[in-house]
Amino acid sequence: MTAPQPTTVSIFIGTSLDGFIARPNGALDFLPPDGGEPHGYNEFIASVDALVIGRNTFETVLAFPKWPYGKKRVIVLSGKPLDFSKVRGGAVEQMSGTPAEIVGKLAATGAHHLYVDGGITIQRFLRAGLVHRLVITRVPVLIGEGVPLFGTLPQDIRLHHVSTQHYPSGLVKSEYEVIR
Amino acid sequence: MTAPQPTTVSIFIGTSLDGFIARPNGALDFLPPDGGEPHGYNEFIASVDALVIGRNTFETVLAFPKWPYGKKRVIVLSGKPLDFSKVRGGAVEQMSGTPAEIVGKLAATGAHHLYVDGGITIQRFLRAGLVHRLVITRVPVLIGEGVPLFGTLPQDIRLHHVSTQHYPSGLVKSEYEVIR
Numbered sequence: 001m002t003a004p005q006p007t008t009v010s011i012f013i014g015t016s017l018d019g020f021i022a023r024p025n026g027a028l029d030f031l032p033p034d035g036g037e038p039h040g041y042n043e044f045i046a047s048v049d050a051l052v053i054g055r056n057t058f059e060t061v062l063a064f065p066k067w068p069y070g071k072k073r074v075i076v077l078s079g080k081p082l083d084f085s086k087v088r089g090g091a092v093e094q095m096s097g098t099p100a101e102i103v104g105k106l107a108a109t110g111a112h113h114l115y116v117d118g119g120i121t122i123q124r125f126l127r128a129g130l131v132h133r134l135v136i137t138r139v140p141v142l143i144g145e146g147v148p149l150f151g152t153l154p155q156d157i158r159l160h161h162v163s164t165q166h167y168p169s170g171l172v173k174s175e176y177e178v179i180r
Numbered sequence: 181m182t183a184p185q186p187t188t189v190s191i192f193i194g195t196s197l198d199g200f201i202a203r204p205n206g207a208l209d210f211l212p213p214d215g216g217e218p219h220g221y222n223e224f225i226a227s228v229d230a231l232v233i234g235r236n237t238f239e240t241v242l243a244f245p246k247w248p249y250g251k252k253r254v255i256v257l258s259g260k261p262l263d264f265s266k267v268r269g270g271a272v273e274q275m276s277g278t279p280a281e282i283v284g285k286l287a288a289t290g291a292h293h294l295y296v297d298g299g300i301t302i303q304r305f306l307r308a309g310l311v312h313r314l315v316i317t318r319v320p321v322l323i324g325e326g327v328p329l330f331g332t333l334p335q336d337i338r339l340h341h342v343s344t345q346h347y348p349s350g351l352v353k354s355e356y357e358v359i360r
Contacts, residue, residue, distance in 0.1 A: 017316075017339060017356070018330035019199045030336065126322070136197075140341045140356055142306070144333030150198035153324030156210065159197060161320045161350035170341035174352055176197070176320055 007107050009114045010133040011122055012044050013149060014171075017138050020146030021119055026060055030141050037167050039137060049111035050075055052102060052125075055082065057118030062086055073111065077102065077121060099128040123151035133177055134159070140170035187283050189294045191302055192224050192315040193329060194351075200326030201299055206240055210321050217347050219317060229291035230255055232282060232305075235262065237298030242266055253291065257282065257301060279308040303331035313357055314339070320350035 014031055015021050022028055035041060050073040053061075058076045061068050067090045076082055079096045095102055106114060116125045125131050136149070159176040166172045194211055195201050202208055215221060230253040233241075238256045241248050247270045256262055259276045275282055286294060296305045305311050316329070339356040346352045 134197075138354070140339035142330060142333060142337040142339070144331070144336070150322060151324070153322060156324070157322040159320040159322070159350070161346060161352060164344060164346045164352050166341060166344045166354075170339070172341060172344050172352075172354055174318070174346075 004107070005112045007103050007112050007114060008132045009103065009116055009125060009130050010044070010048070010135065011116055011125075011131060012041065012135040013117065013122070014137040014139055015149050016141050016143045016146070018142045018144065019149050020143055021149050022060075022147040023143060024146055026056075026147070028060075030143050031139055032169055032171070036137075036139075036169050036171050039165070039167055039171055039173050040135070044135065045069075045072065045115070047113055048072065048115040049113045050106055051115045051117060052077065052106075052121060053116075054078070054118045054121040055080075056120060058082065058092075075102070075106065099125045099130045103130060119147045119149060119151075122149065126150070126157065127153055129157075131157075131178055133175065135173065135175045137171050137173040140172075184287070185292045187287050187292050187294060188312045189283065189296055189305060189310050190224070190228070190313040190315065191296055191305075191311060192221065193297065193302070194317040194319055195329045196321050196323045196326070197318050198322045198324065199329050200323055201329050202240075202327040203323060204326055206236075206327070208240075210323050211319055212349055212351070216317075216319075216349050216351050219345070219347055219351055219353050220315070224315065225249075225252065225295070227293055228252065228295040229293045230286055231295045231297060232257065232286075232301060233296075234258070234298045234301040235260075236300060238262065238272075255282070255286065279305045279310045283310060299327045299329060299331075302329065306330070306337065307333055309337075311337075311358055313342075313355065315353065315355045317351050317353040320352075 052075045055078045067088050074092045075095050082094050084092050158179040160179050162175040164174040232255045235258045247268050254272045255275050262274050264272050296302055338359040340359050342355040344354040
């Protein structure tokens, strides 16, 4: 008998230098077109077993010209009914529950590397102490207001800096591991 | 007759990864002791003609065991009376006015490289479009709430990334120039 495989929860997100992941109306026009030059997203997403997003992010990406997650398994967290009929080609499921319950349900189905995305969902998982790795790419612009990446916490979260890279367009990507 | 020397306004500040420069009560205990390993502050401050701070920052540093700005000329912005009697050894003056007026007054006295510090004062100068250079050092911790570095803006401020360095303790320092 082998020990259960541990789950890793990762965040991989772009923000303005002042820490916003979207404008107040959800617009992402301050991010570089097509995500900017390659900065590791493809390699990251290839390592992920499932994405976990909230209803807001689901509705945002549903309005994109193309479903952005390919065939990757996507979990949308919501306690209310969701309409998946407009998802073209994606593998989408609905779940509800606490972050710990979501991690447990997904581990039981073999998903051990989770990519948590969207402001509210990221904040819920951070508050629950369930995030292991953060990869934050700063876009060189101040937008003044918007949807914040981070929110309140029950206590400090100390981080270990793993690496930082910068790119010709001015993107600065830093990776951190949460210290437990 | 020579053209008037242009003024450069710089910001050089440390923040938590979630963008706070102090805890809600003003505490700075999440910053590394003694400012962390050398990351360019001494070289920066040597290039500065005058510091410009607000009343809050003045009262915070007045409570430090030692006046932190040495003999450097310090301008405290306030429309109300200030008590400078407890400043030991520092060169402190009071001014009031808009950011543009402060820059003009200081230029007239030969101060052409200004270091603007403290959340409210930094935000006022950013909103007035008077900041040229930002050097931001991220400390690897999330604190959840506090005094934010950035605030609302009348419009986006686009930045040119100049350089980024990281340090063994996990500090990540990025320098940006404001694009005009």
